[in-house]
Amino acid sequence: MKKRARAREAGIRLGGLPPGPGNAITDVIGVQVGHTTLIQGSDVRTGVTAICPHPGNVYAERLIAAVHTINGFGKPMGFEQVRELGLLETPVLLTNTLSVGLAADALVRWVLERNPEARSVNPVVGECNDGYLNDIRGLDVSPEHVFQALENASAGPVVEGNAGAGTGMSCFGFKGGVGTASRRISEGDGGYTVGLLVVANFGQREELRVAGVPVGQRLKRWPAEEGEAGSVMVVLATDAPLTARQVGRIARRAGLGLARVGSLAGHSSGDFVIAFSTAQRLPRSETGCTRCLTCVNEDQSTIALLFQATVEATEEAVLNALFAAQTMRGYAGHIRDALPIEAVVQWVGQAQAASG
């Protein structure tokens, strides 16, 4: 299938901060993304996405991290330890709701193999429910699919739309999936990058806003099939040096970006954020009673810009998911149409032209 334009390429003007060179989570140097996409027969539409926060051994050299729960109707794994210690010690996996346990188990095995001394591992796994297009009860994700996503992880462009964990997802009643975006703040404020990756599987059609334009109001007249409730996973990376408390503050802004696209953080939408800073690696082997950390000076403007970067990149990542995702037929004959990009771009363009 032909690659569809990303939101920005299609002319949607979004936010005030510039994106990084790839407008992707991989603009944060060292971050790698890998997908396993499972499209089999008429009913299997699922997958796994792995986000490797740095190219080394994350278990041996951990990153400062935080998690945030926007709406907790979901089944992520690994959150308690990240909250307590402020550390990420594995890649982050995303998959479907019913495969979290399996993915966590596979991730544990993968870490054990690479760390002969490891006897305790905190796998971090997120999920959305792709049960509208995927025969989710079929439990088709296998450990090999997890390993493959981890091995596939690479820097550079991220495949968006119907890929990896996003394969079978729905968003605002259209085909959803993986989206990514990034923002850079000015050199004078540190020159840091915030990169986002979402699995977008949320939203009621009539609520969809693109660059503020309530296109969902027009699109609700588009033929739609109702589906199951959604959710959204946000993975946020930044090279800004931060304490875990500061990563948490930034993570909490992702919900504002979702709101701009039309999220109501619906009752049954498990909406979660997993965030980390690549600026400093914390090796297990370090001796000495104390460590020195560098962190953003919150008395200056950098933190506010990191907030803005997060809000903007979240909004754009969701739109990129919608723009990239293509019409899919799946489980039980269910169909999710792709967002009708041309119409949307036209409406947004008209509104933007009219309002100056």
Next chain:
Amino acid sequence: MKKRARAREAGIRLGGLPPGPGNAITDVIGVQVGHTTLIQGSDVRTGVTAICPHPGNVYAERLIAAVHTINGFGKPMGFEQVRELGLLETPVLLTNTLSVGLAADALVRWVLERNPEARSVNPVVGECNDGYLNDIRGLDVSPEHVFQALENASAGPVVEGNAGAGTGMSCFGFKGGVGTASRRISEGDGGYTVGLLVVANFGQREELRVAGVPVGQRLKRWPAEEGEAGSVMVVLATDAPLTARQVGRIARRAGLGLARVGSLAGHSSGDFVIAFSTAQRLPRSETGCTRCLTCVNEDQSTIALLFQATVEATEEAVLNALFAAQTMRGYAGHIRDALPIEAVVQWVGQAQAASG
């Protein structure tokens, strides 16, 4: 001064749920609002707003309640006990940042006077910083001002804009203040009302969105004076019967409404929500080991509609604050212009016309 049109009256189309009869927090039966507005000399621009959650003795008959911190850079009072017990036992006061202690002290005295047996009181007080227009270091709020706001409390229309705690506030670089709005959900889903009152004192001008239209981008060319960092207090009332956990879930949606208007939950913006349900009063005098509570069945659609009502009412309450507030000159000669409503309404109208 001439009363300015509210956002909806001015033709701004907002959200999918209908407002209550007054489009105000007082649409929730029993809720009363009172202001003390302090405009003295050239420098005093502050006040107190009291929200009485029911017309009886709130200390004797408490309401189920929750609080939520969107961004904790602020000085509210009373949050710990509301979190633990899920109960509101006083009216809610809003005032300026440096007067919280005084207001809390006055509220304690007010409750003691009305409850001869009371020996422990949890005053709930919120604040925003009006220091751009108000000589905040002057500490001009007195206990009498607090008592007056409490005594002024009444049902019916709420004075918006430069009133009460909103007197000296700024919002998106324009004059801010008090705003209110409400939403009703259909009879089939319970027929409940969500009412909101905000003290709006947040936002960067270029981020302002009205009904999704990024009017801030045009308004940033408007002459502006920079000011101090802001904050926003949201008080939410509903007649839906809820547990404290459920009130909390609803309270957490207010942030999404703020995002729609352009909030980034800025670093130094203390953004808080205080929410309560008027459906059931919990008298202290009740004996018996157990109580019966009615609460919304979260397996049905009501809770999702309460979320939507909250998001929409929050957005509209902020806009009502901006639409009602009038240009003010205050402390140190600082001036905050009123939002240029005509231009804004025109731009929004054009955008809405263009996008269908």
Next chain:
Amino acid sequence: MKKRARAREAGIRLGGLPPGPGNAITDVIGVQVGHTTLIQGSDVRTGVTAICPHPGNVYAERLIAAVHTINGFGKPMGFEQVRELGLLETPVLLTNTLSVGLAADALVRWVLERNPEARSVNPVVGECNDGYLNDIRGLDVSPEHVFQALENASAGPVVEGNAGAGTGMSCFGFKGGVGTASRRISEGDGGYTVGLLVVANFGQREELRVAGVPVGQRLKRWPAEEGEAGSVMVVLATDAPLTARQVGRIARRAGLGLARVGSLAGHSSGDFVIAFSTAQRLPRSETGCTRCLTCVNEDQSTIALLFQATVEATEEAVLNALFAAQTMRGYAGHIRDALPIEAVVQWVGQAQAASG
């Protein structure tokens, strides 16, 4: 091996409230416990414990629940959804640290099989690290072991000590494992029962206190092998009718019971509480916008007694684990001695006699 006396049978006087008839979590009517104990060759010393909160289909008829993290250095699963919704929808599984993903996956499969319409499941799984006695990297727990623990679940006496998830655990430098206890509050205060089950795998020997007597100070001269850091899982059941907020309040008292035995909630000790009320089942099938719930009237004394019951039952459950556990040799030739009960009982008896 000969069954060892439980703490109370051995004459240890503990607390002011009476235990239930079995002094076990199963004193809460309907609660069932099942173990799979894996002792294979010289190195496999692990297992699974299942706590079924009621004898019906928990997915179809959920219970009000809460979780609490005392120290989050651990890998439990299912906590976010319990926090958001206040509901438990599966049995609770306990196992070793590296088998959480596998156990969650097996539990999902078990629930799917029994609920043909289920397309989203929140498995709740806790863990401790049995790596001192168990070849934890061997990953010996299989889905069948999980199913077996679920099928083994029964009311009545609970096997304590080296059983199920407790098989390979250590506690205060001695052999730890599963322990249970209960407390009943008086009929006038509701006549409710609090039942506790712990997997005890925490503590430094010199800190051990039995009924307040610092026996650890004498026992530190006992030959000891140092081991890996521990953790403790507490599962709490009660038949008191409670809201999720109230269950959470009770759950938070378990840490005080651990402290009485000598817990410091050590850095690497993942200490968690999973608690539920059996008083009311919430069927998915219920229609209607609202539900009626019964809950404890917190203005009366019942809640305080439930707190006391929790503290006391936690203390006694840990002691029961220590008293029941028997000396074990396991992984890499490591040995954990059983607590020398006779000496401990003698010292405690002397201290209690001396202090009256």
Next chain:
Amino acid sequence: MKKRARAREAGIRLGGLPPGPGNAITDVIGVQVGHTTLIQGSDVRTGVTAICPHPGNVYAERLIAAVHTINGFGKPMGFEQVRELGLLETPVLLTNTLSVGLAADALVRWVLERNPEARSVNPVVGECNDGYLNDIRGLDVSPEHVFQALENASAGPVVEGNAGAGTGMSCFGFKGGVGTASRRISEGDGGYTVGLLVVANFGQREELRVAGVPVGQRLKRWPAEEGEAGSVMVVLATDAPLTARQVGRIARRAGLGLARVGSLAGHSSGDFVIAFSTAQRLPRSETGCTRCLTCVNEDQSTIALLFQATVEATEEAVLNALFAAQTMRGYAGHIRDALPIEAVVQWVGQAQAASG
């Protein structure tokens, strides 16, 4: 009145870590404590205690801090901002429940006077309810009393018992009040000090444990007057360099120390911890996008020792409050007896002798 022996001087053996030179919060260099004690007529028994975290201008040079709520039935002030920013910017005040607003207001005025540029202040104030011995409805604390406590603050020995905020407090049915203690960890682990100050106003007599000995069981036969429900405030200082997350972890251990003395964290007991690290001051004036912080390396043993120090110092500080407090007659003729030290010491001595 004659000064009574502190617990340790009276021969009570407590914990494994050594205290600092003064066994007081002031062992943390720079920490200063000041009391205003109000004993007037037959009914006024209250006061204010100020803890100045360093001898400089705390508003200008802030300290990394955290708060923790053990049981939230209380009215502290300032918690939200400490949670968000991890900073303490004022001295900590403790007073009676109904005077928190007044004390916060006075503290704001005091900070404004010393910081001409300050336009936003987060006063941190804690409270316990002294209403059994104090005519709490009389609201006898005045701003001058607050200023006096702040001016009285000094390093060195801390007056314990019936002093400052502790003047009218009750504890385990005896006279309670202010207590303090400290612990030092070994040079090899950093040589850090943890200092604690409590206002002890909690506990049911029969639950009292001294060094684990359940003396409350014997003391319940002592003539007692029932009183109102209590609470406890814990202020923790350390010179260990810590992030706010780490300060929070340490703060959460104070509850375990309270449990050792017999706390059930009773329903109506507002139990709170305010903690800070003196190791690094964060000046407002600092420019630059980033800061360097030193913090404890949690992969080493220091953090565990800081936990132990906290548990032990909390236990001892409460006992010191009980040992120092003297019999008081107050409001409505109520009398609180001092703990009968001689009997308690004898019982504890006998138990300790008997158990080795």
